[in-house]
Amino acid sequence: MVTDHVRWVASDDAGDELLAWAADRASAGCRHLAPLVAIGRLPGGRLAVDVLRPAGTPLTTALDTLGTPTTGVAVTLSVPLLELAGAERSGALSIGTGGLDDVLVDDAGAVVLCDRPPGSEAARGTDQDGARLLVLAARVVWERTDPSDPARPLVDSAIAAALEGDAEVIRVALSHVRAAAAPRPIRWDPPAHDLLLGVPPEPPAGDTGIWAIARGVVVQGVPWGGGRRLPFRSALVGVVVSVGVSAAAVFALG
Numbered sequence: 001m002v003t004d005h006v007r008w009v010a011s012d013d014a015g016d017e018l019l020a021w022a023a024d025r026a027s028a029g030c031r032h033l034a035p036l037v038a039i040g041r042l043p044g045g046r047l048a049v050d051v052l053r054p055a056g057t058p059l060t061t062a063l064d065t066l067g068t069p070t071t072g073v074a075v076t077l078s079v080p081l082l083e084l085a086g087a088e089r090s091g092a093l094s095i096g097t098g099g100l101d102d103v104l105v106d107d108a109g110a111v112v113l114c115d116r117p118p119g120s121e122a123a124r125g126t127d128q129d130g131a132r133l134l135v136l137a138a139r140v141v142w143e144r145t146d147p148s149d150p151a152r153p154l155v156d157s158a159i160a161a162a163l164e165g166d167a168e169v170i171r172v173a174l175s176h177v178r179a180a181a182a183p184r185p186i187r188w189d190p191p192a193h194d195l196l197l198g199v200p201p202e203p204p205a206g207d208t209g210i211w212a213i214a215r216g217v218v219v220q221g222v223p224w225g226g227g228r229r230l231p232f233r234s235a236l237v238g239v240v241v242s243v244g245v246s247a248a249a250v251f252a253l254g
Contacts, residue, residue: 005037006114010047014119021094021117022049028093032080034114053114056104059137063144065188072184074145075177078138080111082162082174085134090167094118095130103137109186111137135162135170138177151180 010018025036038050059077063069069077081103087093096115104112115130128136139159145152158173165173 004053006034006051006053008049008051008117008120009042010119011121012046015047017094017119018047018049018117021096021119024094025051030084032084032111032113033095034112049117049120051114051117054104054106054112056106056112058101059103059105059111059140060100062105062188063141066144066186068146069141069144070184071145071149071151071181073186074141075181076109076183076186077105077111077141078177079174079183081113081134081138081141082159082170082177084113085131085138085162086167086170086174088131088134089165089170095134096120097124097127097129098133099124099127100133100137100140103133105186109188131170132163135159135173138173139163142177149180151176155180 008018022036022039025033026039034054035052036049037052040048042048057065066073084093084095088095095113096117098113098115102114102116104114106112113130113134115133116124116127127133139156142152142155142159155173155176158176162170162173
């Protein structure tokens, strides 16, 4: 999970679309939109914007980590998505395109959309338009909740209607989501990216075999009395030095 800068460059005839998107993004100041950090022109004259893609986990991966979210957590995740979708459908906010992997959950548990600006190059053929993507993401969240939750039927049907509906239909879906439960904070441990490759796992509890003992010495150190442990590398160096000194003494005596 790495914070990254992404540069979007306007295609030859779409500078106005990118400029409108940048103007909205600069003034919105929304916690749930990847922030614009710079705008300018390249040497050839084309408009370019730099966006900060924050550290986060794609929504579907985050939901895999969370397991079955409570209704309150589903409200916390889906309300900002539907609010943004409603703003886009009403014309109050320009949102680009993207896929579900562009909807992130940051380390604080907030959803963040990292969309591709309209009029920019390198758009993917599988991308959805902004409002539809946001509603799809909200539907993914609710599909992970308990199917026996009494709020599910009404919320599911309202979100389904919002996929192709106008701003008013999205507002109706939003009202049903808000009425489902009070929002609850998301408490989770984002997936760790272990940079130490090939390190053997800790032995299971109760494993006292010779290999488990050896592994424990290498990882935790050599017991040194009083509950202390000497780092394995230091102990190994000490052994090598001792052997070398002993060998030198024997050679000298001989």
